Amino acid sequence: MVRAMSKTFFDYNSTTPVCPEALNAMLPYFSEVFANPSGQTSEMSWQSQSAIKASKKQIASLIGCSDSEITFTSGATESINWVFEDFQKRGLPILISDIDHDASFQKALQGKDNCGDFIFTSNTDGSVNLEDFSKKLLNLPEGALVSLLYAHNELGTILNLEEITSLVKEKFKQKKLLIHVDATQALGKFKFNFRKLKIDFLSCSAHKVYGPKGVGALVVNKDTISSISPFICGGGQQDGLRSGTLNTPLIVGFGKACEIASLKTSEDKAHYLKLKKLFLDEIKDLDFKLNGDLECSLANTINITFGGWKNLAPLFLELLPYSVSQSSACSTESNKKRILSSLDIPEAQTLRISFGRTSDEEAVSGLAQKIKSTLRG
Ligand code: PLP
DSSP, X not given: OOOOOGGGOOBTTXXXXXXXXXXXXXXXXXXXXXXXXXXXXXXXXXXXXXXXXXXXXXXXXXXXXXXXXXXXXXXXXXXXXXXXXXXXXXXXXXXXXXXXXXXXHHHHTTTOSOOGGGEEOBOTTSSBOHHHHHHHHHHSOTTOEEEEESBOTTTOBBOOHXXXXXXXXXXXXXXXXXXXXXXXXXXXXXXXXXXXXXXXXXXXXXXXXXXXXXXXXXXXXXXXXXXXXXXXXSSOTGGGTBOSOOOHHXXXXXXXXXXXXHHHHHHHHHXXXXXXXXXXXXXXXXXXXXXXXXXXXXXXXXEEEETTOSOOHHHHHHTGGGTXXXXXXXXXXXXXXXXHHHTTOOGGGEEEEEOOTTOOHHHHHHHHHHHHHHHHO
């Protein structure tokens, strides 16, 4: 028996439910319109093809890229692995940050013993340490890849991408470095424009933006990248770049979720800011410190360290019904340790709360009261 618990779920950075509009859009493609979209001969496969084209338009419109720059993957992990592997095959290093998500961190360092030269440090608020970053850029060979995590999954910190990309593309122009952005947590949470960011690759995922799990995209800038080698070979789908039968229902759900996100970005943000304020007002008498860049952060995310308590294990037990995250649920225990310890944030005293569309004031207030009563014993 499945029990509805969405009101008390405060881990929306780990995943989101499929929104009703996306679910409705997907349904016919599971059963009535099931033809293989690569088929040429039936009206049903033409319907599948046109649904996939429509989805690309919806995603392109949210991201600010063109439809032809999108290739569907199984999610952000695959997109990131694909780009990184393309550089690795050509013997080119990838510069990443010490607090990147494991999808980037583990892949970039795969098979490398000495990787210090290819990891730049972050400031304690999660922003890029520009001094160390510039030093590491200087040591990169021509044509190497720089990867940036747009909005941090744990801290919520949003990078000033324009500043960083202009440093890479203008100050270090002679190196012809390329830029990949992991926009998994950024997508749908705030507006950005792929073309204006002057980046070369972007990875994203549907399940963080109220679309289904198991589908994502890699966006490749056609103005700067002439080719990328295929990651999955086979039947030649998606211009031979990513073979395998396209998953029409998931792709349709992804597109619809993006369309809804583009309509709701401001509304969602206002809702999250209201909940954030309510939560912080309710716990204002406790001893705590907020982590991340408080000026430029995801509206739905709170990363908080409670002072005066060495270990929050009893609190975490009490908070089980609330699904707050002590770490990144989409990653491993070692990922969380690495990120928080890089930033000198005491892991055992820290938790992440991330709000979603279905979070409401009553549940947020309940969460705050539970934290207060548990910590005060
Ligand atoms: N990058 C970031 C910042 C994430 O938060 C996640 C979440 O899981 C991923 C990458 C991996 O995404 P996916 O689950 O689509 O593979």
